[in-house]
Amino acid sequence: xxxxxxxxxxxxxxxxxERVLQAALRLADREGVASLSMRGLAQTLGVEAMSxxxxxxxxxxxxxxxxxxxxxxxxxxxxxxxxxxxxxVRAMSxxxxxxxxxxxxxxxxxxxxxxxxxxxxxxAVLGLLRCSGFTVPLAYRAFVIIxxxxxxxxxxxxxxxxxxxxxxxxxxDVTAQLSTADYPYLMEAMTHVMAxxxxxxxAGVYDADFATGLELILDALARLRDADAPPSPMPTIxxxxxxx
Amino acid sequence: xxxxxxxxxxxxxxxxxERVLQAALRLADREGVASLSMRGLAQTLGVEAMSxxxxxxxxxxxxxxxxxxxxxxxxxxxxxxxxxxxxxVRAMSxxxxxxxxxxxxxxxxxxxxxxxxxxxxxxAVLGLLRCSGFTVPLAYRAFVIIxxxxxxxxxxxxxxxxxxxxxxxxxxDVTAQLSTADYPYLMEAMTHVMAxxxxxxxAGVYDADFATGLELILDALARLRDADAPPSPMPTIxxxxxxx
DNA sequence: TAGATTGGCTTACATCGTAAGCCTGCAATG
DNA sequence: CATTGCAGGCTTACGATGTAAGCCAATCTA
Numbered sequence: 140x141x142x143x144x145x146x147x148x149x150x151x152x153x154x155x156x157e158r159v160l161q162a163a164l165r166l167a168d169r170e171g172v173a174s175l176s177m178r179g180l181a182q183t184l185g186v187e188a189m190s191x192x193x194x195x196x197x198x199x200x201x202x203x204x205x206x207x208x209x210x211x212x213x214x215x216x217x218x219x220x221x222x223x224x225x226x227x228v229r230a231m232s233x234x235x236x237x238x239x240x241x242x243x244x245x246x247x248x249x250x251x252x253x254x255x256x257x258x259x260x261x262x263a264v265l266g267l268l269r270c271s272g273f274t275v276p277l278a279y280r281a282f283v284i285i286x287x288x289x290x291x292x293x294x295x296x297x298x299x300x301x302x303x304x305x306x307x308x309x310x311x312d313v314t315a316q317l318s319t320a321d322y323p324y325l326m327e328a329m330t331h332v333m334a335x336x337x338x339x340x341x342a343g344v345y346d347a348d349f350a351t352g353l354e355l356i357l358d359a360l361a362r363l364r365d366a367d368a369p370p371s372p373m374p375t376i377x378x379x380x381x382x383x
Numbered sequence: 384x385x386x387x388x389x390x391x392x393x394x395x396x397x398x399x400x401e402r403v404l405q406a407a408l409r410l411a412d413r414e415g416v417a418s419l420s421m422r423g424l425a426q427t428l429g430v431e432a433m434s435x436x437x438x439x440x441x442x443x444x445x446x447x448x449x450x451x452x453x454x455x456x457x458x459x460x461x462x463x464x465x466x467x468x469x470x471x472v473r474a475m476s477x478x479x480x481x482x483x484x485x486x487x488x489x490x491x492x493x494x495x496x497x498x499x500x501x502x503x504x505x506x507a508v509l510g511l512l513r514c515s516g517f518t519v520p521l522a523y524r525a526f527v528i529i530x531x532x533x534x535x536x537x538x539x540x541x542x543x544x545x546x547x548x549x550x551x552x553x554x555x556d557v558t559a560q561l562s563t564a565d566y567p568y569l570m571e572a573m574t575h576v577m578a579x580x581x582x583x584x585x586a587g588v589y590d591a592d593f594a595t596g597l598e599l600i601l602d603a604l605a606r607l608r609d610a611d612a613p614p615s616p617m618p619t620i621x622x623x624x625x626x627x
Numbered sequence: 628t629a630g631a632t633t634g635g636c637t638t639a640c641a642t643c644g645t646a647a648g649c650c651t652g653c654a655a656t657g
Numbered sequence: 658c659a660t661t662g663c664a665g666g667c668t669t670a671c672g673a674t675g676t677a678a679g680c681c682a683a684t685c686t687a
Contacts, residue, residue, distance in 0.1 A: 441676075
């Protein structure tokens with residue numbers, strides 16, 4: 140009587156690591172990575188929790204797998220692309236990916252997981268800088284600085300209000316609950332943010348602010364690069380000509 | 384017979400929120416925030432888990448309390464201090480605090496918790512910029528950019544090897560397990576990092592790299608500030624004279 | 628002295644990751 | 658074709674964990 144339809148279950152295509160991770164990705168996007176449990180994950184696959192362990196060693200492996208999936212979504216231009224353009228593209232892409240999967244940034248920061256996908260990502264970014272005239276030490280430094288800003292900005296951004304509803308909620312808090320006397324400078328800043336919130340989202344949320352900061356850093360790095368190794372008369376050509 | 388010594392327990396000074404949070408801080412420093420459980424925390428206080436709930440609403444409140452304790456440790460110069468100096472001081476201080484409590488940065492990024500301590504911290508930083516000639520929009524932008532870099536850098540740094548033992552472990556991985564063919568640029572960068580690791584730690588770990596990046600950003604912001612509101616002939620004086 | 632309050636404690640429950648081992652149908656082998 | 662191995666599910670069970678509910682003794686207050 141327990142075996143009502145012994146076939147029905149067996150008929151579905153067998154699970155595999157790939158399908159498990161894809162399901163985890165969907166579930167994380169829907170409910171957040173914090174409420175991603177092995178039992179819940181199994182349920183979305185029509186399976187019992189312990190069945191997952193035939194395809195993944197443990198939950199940590201699922202999380203690391205998620206990181207890999209997300210890193211793979213980041214668009215890194217091919218080796219030889221002019222560095223400023225390349226850094227812009229990959230930074231913007233990383234940001235979009237992290238906003239699409241709102242749990243991703245925190246997960247990447249909280250886990251070590253030097254998987255092939257992540258190593259290759261780092262290698263590609265470093266390669267772009269190296270092929271654009273950066274020395275090894277400077278390429279390393281630039282990488283660290285850009286990534287600090289990139290992921291630091293994203294982490295902040297994830298806490299900001301997005302929907303109009305949240306925004307007006309914040310606005311209420313600003314004008315009512317937070318007393319102006321206690322936090323005068325914070326108040327004026329919040330007021331400014333609220334007042335300009337419309338024009339500050341261009342083709343996405345908070346794009347403009349992110350881009351300005353990034354350009355600031357790229358400018359600074361360009362100066363460093365030029366000081367470090369005097370460029371040929373036409374820097375952009377010498378940069379892109381490395382592989383073309 | 385259960386009441387062997389009804390007095391002994393009652394004699395110790397009663398718990399309070401303060402002592403609970405201090406114990407949580409110590410425990411987190413010792414074992415990491417991930418393995419901070421209400422039961423474990425209670426144990427270090429010689430008390431049962433549920434007793435904590437007389438002084439704290441729930442675990443989230445403990446975590447938010449930890450954030451407050453940590454934020455309070457950050458050294459923010461008084462209003463009116465010249466902005467570059469002030470930003471340097473508070474960035475360095477925040478970094479030291481986050482390295483001292485290695486769980487703090489992640490906790491701050493993962494929780495929202497707009498507690499008075501945090502709001503006041505933000506207010507103080509914004510105030511410093513405002514008093515040094517930054518307009519409201521620019522002060523806000525500068526705040527976001529500096530903090531992005533600051534906490535982004537720290538989050539990266541927390542994953543880097545610190546002890547000499549870890550370092551030589553990484554060195555082994557670099558020269559052996561990671562194949563040079565697969566990640567050429569990553570390899571050369573790691574080799575450089577390993578080779579220069581001695582001179583790169585000055586009075587602390589990785590101080591030099593952090594400072595260079597910060598100066599880069601402060602330079603860029605200085606340029607922005609001067610372009611935004613043309614300074615008087617002697618910018619530093621006009622900056623500090625605002626409140627003195 | 629009576630009553631209320633404070634601050635501990637016990638018990639209980641849902642949820643989590645996962646160890647151990649069972650069962651069944653398909654596939655390869657004799 | 659029969660046997661057997663095993664891939665890939667399932668069941669059960671254990672020890673965390675956060676915390677709701679309620680108990681009880683010591684202390685403070687009227």
